[in-house]
Amino acid sequence: xxxxxxxxxxxxxxxxxxxxxxxxxxxxxxxxxxxxxxxxxxxxxxxxxxxxxxxxxxxxxxxxxxxxxxxxxxxxxxxxxxxxxxxxxxxxxxxxxxxxxxxxxxx
Amino acid sequence: xxxxxxxxxxxxxxxxxxxxxxxxxxxxxxxxxxxxxxxxxxxxxxxxxxxxxxxxxxxxxxxxxxxxxxxxxxxxxxxxxxxxxxxxxxxxxxxxxxxxxxxxxxxxxxxxxxxxxxxxx
Numbered sequence: 001x002x003x004x005x006x007x008x009x010x011x012x013x014x015x016x017x018x019x020x021x022x023x024x025x026x027x028x029x030x031x032x033x034x035x036x037x038x039x040x041x042x043x044x045x046x047x048x049x050x051x052x053x054x055x056x057x058x059x060x061x062x063x064x065x066x067x068x069x070x071x072x073x074x075x076x077x078x079x080x081x082x083x084x085x086x087x088x089x090x091x092x093x094x095x096x097x098x099x100x101x102x103x104x105x106x107x
Numbered sequence: 108x109x110x111x112x113x114x115x116x117x118x119x120x121x122x123x124x125x126x127x128x129x130x131x132x133x134x135x136x137x138x139x140x141x142x143x144x145x146x147x148x149x150x151x152x153x154x155x156x157x158x159x160x161x162x163x164x165x166x167x168x169x170x171x172x173x174x175x176x177x178x179x180x181x182x183x184x185x186x187x188x189x190x191x192x193x194x195x196x197x198x199x200x201x202x203x204x205x206x207x208x209x210x211x212x213x214x215x216x217x218x219x220x221x222x223x224x225x226x227x228x
Contacts, residue, residue, distance in 0.1 A: 001170070032212035043203055043218035044154065050211035087154055091213040095169040096144075096156040 002026050002090050004099035012107040019075040021102045023088035028068045032092035035064055035073045038101075039084045047086075048073065078104070109134040111204050111219035119198075119226050125191040129204030129219060136185045137162040142207035144215065145178060145189045147200040155200075159207050160187055194226045 003026040031051040036044035048064035061076040088099040115127035142159040158168035160178045177190040205215040
């Protein structure tokens with residue numbers, strides 16, 4: 001099975017900051033990597049699919065990059081509504097696997 | 108707009124079977140190009156994919172749960188269901204159903220709101 005890791009596990013940032021979250025797969029997953037945002041008490045929301053494709057309706061300050069084993073989610077200018085936990089997820093093979101999450105909170 | 112809604116008991120006794128149903132509205136579960144998945148989240152923890160079903164009835168289960176999981180589909184009701192047998196306290200979690208879209212890989216583009224299932228006597 002493919003294992004996913006994320007770093008950092010948490011970070012503190014201010015509104016307007018550029019934020020970068022890293023996800024690593026235990027083997028190459030090509031570009032089959034998705035990113036989700038989850039707020040407390042809510043279901044996860046798809047942000048990015050296929051490593052760099054922005055889901056419809058998601059603000060353009062979110063972007064994704066990477067291929068193979070290393071991927072990045074970037075928030076270009078952090079907004080108050082972006083404080084949440086972010087998960088990566090591989091869809092290269094089953095079982096589908098999520099990363100452990102990165103919590104972004106207010107500095 | 109596709110919507111998914113989980114339903115089922117919020118409390119299950121140890122050793123019994125957890126049963127949940129996901130009702131899909133705003134789209135047909137029989138549409139090609141989609142799997143229908145169950146995902147759970149232990150309190151304060153990350154996300155664990157349980158398995159999926161295609162409208163034809165073909166399934167794939169996470170090997171970590173395979174011996175206890177059954178996912179079924181009822182296309183006439185536009186629903187799919189999860190059964191997890193021999194539950195323990197470790198199965199206490201929020202259970203989500205989600206649409207698993209096939210497009211440049213697969214991704215979960217629509218989710219239910221989630222339902223908390225507590226395993227306790």
